[in-house]
Amino acid sequence: MARYVCRMGGKGWWLVGFAVASVLLALLGLALGSVDLPLADVWATLLGQGTGTDAVIVLEVRMPQVLTAAAAGAGLAAAGLLMQTVFHNPLAGPGVLGLTGGAAVGVALVMLARPIWSAAALPQDLLVSAAAWFGALAVLMLVLLADRRVGNGATLLILGLMLSYLCTALVSVLQAASEPGALKGFVLWGMGSFAGSTPQRLPWLLIPVAVGLLLALALVKPMNALLVGEDHARSLGTDVGRVRRIAIWTSGLLAGSITAFCGPVAFLGLAVPHVARAFLRTADHRVLMPGTILLGVALAVACDLAVRAPWTGGALPLNAVTSLLGAPVVLWVLLGGRKWGQ
Template sequence: MLLLLAALLLGHLMFGPVKIPASAVWNALSDPGASEVPWVRIVREVRLPEALTALLVGGGLAVSGAMLQTLFGNPLAGPSVLGISSGASLGVALLFLGGPFLPALLGGSDLALVLSACMGALAVLAVVIAADRRVNDGITLLIVGLMIGYFSSALIGLLEVAAGERALKGFVLWGMGTFATTTLDRLPLLAIPVVAGSLFCIWWAKPLNAMLLGDAYARSMGVEVRRLRRGVIIVTGVLAGTCTAFCGPIAFLGLATPHVVRGVLRTEDHRVVLPYSLGMGALLALVCDLIVRLTGPVHAMPLNAVTALLGVPVVVMVLVRGRRWARMS
């Protein structure tokens, strides 16, 4: 997988409206003094940040989706389906469109963007967790998530009506979803939460395996289920919120990727599923972004249209096959 990722990364840096030779890409990355050639600026300032953003966001959303599917015992759980991405979008909408007060309170910086998205994502997660405890049914929980998404969209629509033209334009462009707006100087604020959150998730692989067989079994194996659930909620909220803050709502990557990994590797073991979901999510995000770029700068396909082409068949497959999950069996 690492070789495939490296090859895709090279292709991502080479291909686009302007084709750049592999030697020029290598020169741009390896020679700090090579700054005059136009290719160097394209690679360093446009394509490299976009590629790294795709790697981080794809991996972060995939790990988040795998964790949520285990947490809820539901194969269709994911940041977009459960309304978590919508909650993050509402948090960002409040920052963009909520008038001068909230931006002034939070500072109007990239950190404020991340905090508002994470707070929105965690708020939705809290509602979903409360609903999960009451209904204890996978399909009903998905409907709750969809309703939360619709409710968030309605609130965002009201904010859009009341917002000024300039703020509305910025929010609409953000809401379309893209990996192309993150610059190199902004990458650390994206990378630190995503890398740290992904490492936490992989660290929890063994207790998560116990949870596959139900909370009672996990407790009998010495797992502190309530503490683990809290940790998973916080980490998945931060992962989904951070990714959404920088790239807008990206559909289906978090839902589909873990199923692709499980289907290819034929295992539910989180010690395998989580690291491979991280890599596969990064790989699929690169592929989707490369497809968007190759369609051209004028008639480029929306990123979410490409991710939907990947995700919808996976969702249909899961529904038809009806995987056996602890709380849906």
Template sequence: MGTTLKWFFLIFILVLLFLINLSFGSVDIPLIAIFRMLLLQEAENPIWTSILMDFRMTKAFTCVLAGSDLSLGGLQMQTLFRNPLAGPDVLGLTSGASLAVSLILMSNAVSFTFFSTGTPWAIAIAASLGCVSVFIIMLAFSSKLQDNVSLLIIGLMVGAGTSAIVSVLQYLSRAEEMQTYMLWTFGSLGGLNWNELLVLTSILFIGIIIASASIKSLNTWLLGDLYARSLGIDINRSRFFIILSASVLTGGVTAFCGPIAFVGLAVPHLVKLVINTSNHKVLIPAVLLGGAILLLLCDILTQLPGNNSVLPINAITAMIGAPVVIWVILKNKRIDV
């Protein structure tokens, strides 16, 4: 299959899954009616228009944006650390967001009743602040460290520390508070409105700009620090912008959708099976498409046919992502950290 044909294949799959995603839901809407509404024609049932535009369309776009965000962040982290098992949350950003959200939803456990306002925007702001806080901490460490391996280990330790605090809060909190927090950790793609989608789109746009400006340094990072220095790459500056891009992308998705696992880890490997290249000028757009495709597929699989129940998105992403991780380990025989 030629390269051009592969690109058309990815775009075709994306459009197809987008339309299939719009047709899935508890209310049966004929596919022909969906096409008419997309062409701005009047629907037979006015309720269908409201369901399509205010829920299904926003959910489908959330899948596209969140999948692209996480996949691009994962690609950058795997390149920076030269570790195929590095994901977008490897720096502890997701754990920082989880800690901040747990302080909102389970703050009664530490007698901070004032903060127990679990509105969607309060949770989004808290998650953003948690990601930003961890990002600042990691930047402080990166300025002191000369190698990425040490930074990776510190990121894992920061994540472990924040997770420990969350565990203490869970132990001290009431059952209903813990349940609310647990539901958030399952991830959700269906709760965004058009204004929140605009914010998520802006985050993706910023991340793409930074990643595109870092293409040269990303390509040189593949061969290590010394090679990058020999080509005149400013190591500290390059690392700062790569971490900034991944942090913005991961933090934005976590803020609005919760912690969605495995997408950023699995997609770069799956895309490289289709687009066989290590050039980030090609990989970045391919990974953006691949992430959107995977999360659309996962969202479709969460909706049980003939049943109004919806599975947690993280359950499906784990079912797909875990075999990919096993395959990566078997393929590489050993993982250098």
């Protein structure tokens, strides 16, 4: 590890800084909440020496929420970087191909068309997560099939935009025909949240996100080749179509899994890669990908801390915080704050 940091020079120390910030913010996430706990007690609980109510609060309530935020931040940031590189578009994000819209349709069918699912044996929260995952998966399959047919990044972006419009229209129809109580629940889901996860459900998020992150890290070399253009990448022996499909599949796995558990989380996947580029000052994915993942963890946990801050009363929507973070970054990119690809 020390050799890797030294080889990366100043960029390596930024990676160390991101990692340290992530750990410190995670510890704060375990300590702060409706009942604040001393960091010494949190540390003792993590070492297996905690007892009583404090241990329950840390391990059963806050630990799943912090891990959910960390996984979501890492996964969405990596997915956003993949999409921005594959499509050579600084405003591409995990939802650019309509995956978030597909997840929303699945959830709307469960939450707004309740009579259809009234006899389902699954718990409501598990049913919602499954519906979001299968909705995103359906859109992902359509995109991958289209990629084999058209083989053009610009056309795929247009297809993703049209799929998003179609999904929005379907959700609007379901909303118009739904009951007020069901509609309120759907609106709350659309605000995003890292809360509500349990130790029993957590592996269903962590495992696919871990697989997606490993795939994203394995793609750093072909991503670097794509930076100089598809024609040049082909001349270097890169199978551009295959790389694009793997990147889309990886992004879909990450975005679909996270949306299923957390709802549609805005701006993290779009903004974090640009913030990482600004700090690291490189387009080399060997540095940029791990840096983006670590920074995604830190910023997502920080957003979760802001949502849980005492002055908010626990009522601040997650997407309000992520939008306050991400929207200025997007404006900075649009106004030329940093040249794309640097």
